[in-house]
Amino acid sequence: MAPRHWTLVLVLGFCLAIAATFFFGYRAGRTARHVRWQDEPIQSWMSVPYVAHTHHTSSELLFQAIHVRPNPRDHRPIREIARAEKLPVAELIRDLRKAIENANPPGSEGIPPSGKAP
Numbered sequence: 001m002a003p004r005h006w007t008l009v010l011v012l013g014f015c016l017a018i019a020a021t022f023f024f025g026y027r028a029g030r031t032a033r034h035v036r037w038q039d040e041p042i043q044s045w046m047s048v049p050y051v052a053h054t055h056h057t058s059s060e061l062l063f064q065a066i067h068v069r070p071n072p073r074d075h076r077p078i079r080e081i082a083r084a085e086k087l088p089v090a091e092l093i094r095d096l097r098k099a100i101e102n103a104n105p106p107g108s109e110g111i112p113p114s115g116k117a118p
Contacts, residue, residue, distance in 0.1 A: 065099030
C-alpha cells in the first residue's frame with residue numbers, strides 16, 4: 001500500500017473511533033440518568049407528578065390512590081396534600097408506594113406515562 005492509502009486508513013479509523021466514543025458516551029449518560037432517578041424513595045417534598053415520572057407510573061393512578069381528584073397541573077408537595085386532606089404524610093406515602101407496586105410488579109419494567117418505551 002502506498003503511504004497515501006495508509007493516511008486514508010488512519011483518518012477513517014480515527015473518525016470511527018470518535019464516532020464510537022460519542023455513541024457509547026451518549027448511551028452511558030442516558031443509562032446513568034435513568035439509574036440515578038430509578039426507584040428514588042418517595043419523600044414529602046415531592047409532588048405526585050414527580051413521583052409518577054420517577055417511578056414510571058401515570059400520575060392519574062397515583063392521585064386516585066391517595067383519593068385526590070387527578071389534576072396533572074397539581075404540583076403541590078405531598079406534605080401540602082396531606083395537610084389539606086387532614087391525613088398523616090406517612091399514610092399518603094404508603095398509599096403511593098402501594099399503588100406503584102401494584103402498577104409495576106417486581107420483575108416487570110414500568111411504562112413511562114407517555115406510553116413510549118424508554
